[in-house]
Amino acid sequence: MTMWHTILDDLGAAVGPLSSFLLLTWLEGSLSILYVGSGVLMLGYAVIWGSYYYKSKRKTTHANAA
Numbered sequence: 001m002t003m004w005h006t007i008l009d010d011l012g013a014a015v016g017p018l019s020s021f022l023l024l025t026w027l028e029g030s031l032s033i034l035y036v037g038s039g040v041l042m043l044g045y046a047v048i049w050g051s052y053y054y055k056s057k058r059k060t061t062h063a064n065a066a
Contacts (some may be wrong), residue, residue, distance in 0.1 A: 019041075023034050 023037055024031075027033050029038060046062070
């Protein structure tokens with residue numbers, strides 16, 4: 001589990017600056033669009049994390065009930 005945490009942490013640390021650099025280059029320096037795009041990405045990550053958390057919570061609840 002620690003290996004996956006480290007890999008995802010490093011990947012997130014690399015993807016953030018790279019994506020902002022690419023967006024700023026592509027959008028010719030428009031920071032407001034960069035902020036909106038970053039917010040959409042963060043919302044997507046939150047939905048994915050929330051669904052994973054909800055599924056793992058349900059498995060734990062069903063396992064404890066049996």
